[in-house]
Amino acid sequence: MMMTDLNEAERNFPRAWNNVKEQIAYLKQVTDADLVPFSAEVIDVKGVPMLEVYVMTDLVFADSNKSLNAMRFRAFVHDPASLKKLH
Numbered sequence: 001m002m003m004t005d006l007n008e009a010e011r012n013f014p015r016a017w018n019n020v021k022e023q024i025a026y027l028k029q030v031t032d033a034d035l036v037p038f039s040a041e042v043i044d045v046k047g048v049p050m051l052e053v054y055v056m057t058d059l060v061f062a063d064s065n066k067s068l069n070a071m072r073f074r075a076f077v078h079d080p081a082s083l084k085k086l087h
Contacts (some may be wrong), residue, residue: 002042009040016051018048033059049077
């Protein structure tokens with residue numbers, strides 16, 4: 001696990017960052033929610049590095065009574081086509 005700030009994530013992982021931005025934009029479009037990225041890190045998921053971006057949102061979740069909640073968005077750091085198949 002490697003924590004990084006948002007500017008560093010955008011600079012070091014542009015493909016993954018753009019993928020996450022697209023995911024966030026889509027969710028904003030379909031929910032009209034406010035989504036504000038606040039942190040990022042590179043995590044390992046079954047041997048595959050992924051950029052994970054945390055956002056604060058005003059969406060209310062069924063299992064929470066908080067007015068602000070956190071969500072995570074993930075994207076492959078490397079092009080998935082270049083990865084070996086996972087077993």
